Amino acid sequence: MKRGESSGTVPATHVRAGGQVTARRTLPEETPVAMVYDGTTHAVMMASPADIEDFAIGFSLTEGIVAHPEQIAACEIVAHARGIEAQMWLTGPRAEALSARRRSLAGPVGCGLCGIDSLEQAIRPLPVLHGRGPAPSIGEVASATDRLCEWQPLHDRTHGVHAAGFLMPDRGMILAREDVGRHNALDKLVGAMARQGLDPGQGAFVLTSRVSVEMVQKCAMAGCAILIAVSAPTLHALRLAEGAGVTVAGFARGGGFDLFSHPERLEAEFRHVA
Structure with missing residues (x-):
């Protein structure tokens, strides 16, 4: 297995009731x-070693370190023997703001809030997303996670990673990113969209995970008002979604979904199918 690749094959032993057999997985x-800003490490995340520039830009946007990609003056990806550094240099005002708000997120892939400096930082103020904007149809929401499956080559090989995709009404899934961490996959998607000039307000984010607090936070910070997930939201995530104006559709699989917050974005479609 080569270092720096997103997957590798290893020997294994399949053990079943009828016996065992050697295999490869x-x-x-x-x-x-490491997210490094102006020479100082700000966060260290365990992630898949692909699409790192997308990850760096998306993380910077969803964590509120920058408001626009243009506030990152330069970004260089540097590989080391023990990991990868995303070295970024910020424009003056953003660098000053960051120094006043340090966060260190070193921790496992399952946690997007590890190592923060205070409880207040865990539930930070979020922008409120007003208006309806373009919304996918009921059928598009119901089939969204199935469409996302078509964008998951790493998952097809390993069955061990998450994905986040962007669904546009009448266009389907147009972009997706994968990672071992669900929040990393969303950051990579946000960064890829920023680099391609795609507006998150013109569609919906689709996740292969549950909807936890940090997923709603990142969705709101990115300016996407609709979040579709294959699994459940947490109660706290729904409270945040209600306050931030985010429509959350959970359990989106098998041709249906549960709508939990801000149904008004899909109300007209509900009236049509009633």
Whole structure:
């Protein structure tokens, strides 16, 4: 297995009631990725070693370190023996703001809030997303996670990673990113969209995970008002979604979904199918 690749094949022994057999398994890789701003490490995340520039830009946007990609003056990806550094240099005002708000997120892939400096930072103020904007149809929401499956080559090889995709009404799934961490996959998607000039307000984010607090936070910070997930939201995530104006559709699989917050974005479609 080569270092820096997103997956590798290893020997394994399949053990079943009827006996055992030697086999080989393709597994996902994960590596430490350091977000370095103006020479200082701000966060270290365990992530898949692919699409790192997308990850760096998306993380910077969803964590509120920058408001626009243009506030990152330069970004260089540097590979080391023990991991990867995303070295970024910020414009003056953003650098000053960051120094007043340090966060260190070193921790496992399952946690997007590890190591923060205070409880207040865990539930930070979010922008409120007003208006309806373009919304996918009921059928598009119900089939969204099935469409996302078509954008998951790493998952097909390893069965061990998450994905986040962007669904546009009448266009379907137009972009997706994968990672061992669900919040990393969303950051990579946000960064890829920013680099391609795609507006998150013109569609919906689709997740292969549950909807936890940090997923709603990142969705609101990115300016996407609709969040579709294959699994459940937490109660706290729904409270945040209600306050931030985010429509949350959970359990989106098998041709249906549960709508939990801000149904008004899909109300007209509900009236049509009633």
